[in-house]
Amino acid sequence: MKSSAIPILLYHSIDVPPARYKPFRSLHVHPDRFRSQMRWLKRLGYQGLSMRDAQPYLEGKKQGKVAVITFDDGFLNVYQHAMPVLNELGFTATNYFVANQIGGRNEWDIPKGAIEIPCMNAEQLRDWAAQGHEVGAHTLDHIYLPDADSTEAERQIAGSKKILEDILGSEVTNFCYPYGGETQAVRDITKQAGYVYATTTKRGHARASDDPFGLPRRYIRRTDGGLLFLKKLFGL
Ligand SMILES: [Zn+2]
Structure with a gap:
């Protein structure tokens, strides 16, 4: 049987989008639309x-109609608006948390007007x-990793794993590169830190033959209505 391509959906914020234009407005998906x-x-x-x-x-060991659900940044509105929907449908999801902003806010985007x-x-x-969902890591401070030297990249990647594991009391095995920023060196550091997978913002469906540290995703934006959502889901 041919190993299938799996859509990994990427969301950020599940909330009513700001009424007027604001930077990063497209990362808000309305709760009704998400449902x-x-x-x-x-x-x-x-x-x-x-x-x-x-x-x-993802490893190709099991076949089935699967869509992976991921959220970047660990926003409270995902807990409030998305989790009840996921629970109702019996779905699970991964949220990638910024370890130094637990109980904080999107400090990395606020200076840009968000x-x-x-x-x-x-x-x-x-x-x-x-409730059955997964805690993934997204660095300490949401930095663009290709600009960091290897010591700082390692501190951000391994350090966020450690902080989240201490809060959680169990292992954190999934990582996501902020802004999709990665290089082969960054992938190597992520692997050495003990993660199993890392996701990017590269567009595409994931295949068993992909590098586990460079998995593509399907970015679902504010304006993605029914048809566009289905096109992204099917990889059209
Ligand atoms: Zn992010």
């Missing part, structure tokens, strides 16, 4: 899974995990 997209997955026979739960499929978005605190992060 509708998740119901489409279910209706089409997809199982929505976290990176951890999807591992046997609206303030709170991040989950430690208690919410633990509850996210207790």
Whole structure:
């Protein structure tokens, strides 16, 4: 049987988008739209899974209609608006947390004019995990890793794993490069830090033959209506 290509969906913020133009406005997906997209997955026979739960499929050891659901940045609004929908449908998801902003906010985007978005605190992060979802890491400070020297890159990549594991009390095995910024050297540091997978913002479906430290995703934006969502899901 031919190993199938798996869509890894990428979301950030699940909230009512700012009314007026603001930088990064497109990363907000309206909660109603998110619910509708998740119901489409279910209706089409997809199982929505976290990176951890999807591992046997990503490795090609198991076949099935799977869509991986990921969120970048650990925003509180995902806990509030997306988790109830995921739980209702029996789906799991991965959220990639910025370790120095647990209980903080999107400090990395605010200087660029973005609206303030709170991040989950430690208690919410633990509850996210207790409800079957996965905690992934997204560096300490949401830096662009290719600009960091190797010592700093290692501190950001290994350090975020350690902080999140201390909060969680269990292992963190999934990582995501902020801004999709990575190089072969960054991938090597991520592998050495003990992660199993790392996701990028490269466009595409994931295949078993892909480098586990350079998995592509499908970015779902604010304006992606039903048809565009389905096109991204099917890789058209
Ligand atoms: Zn991010």
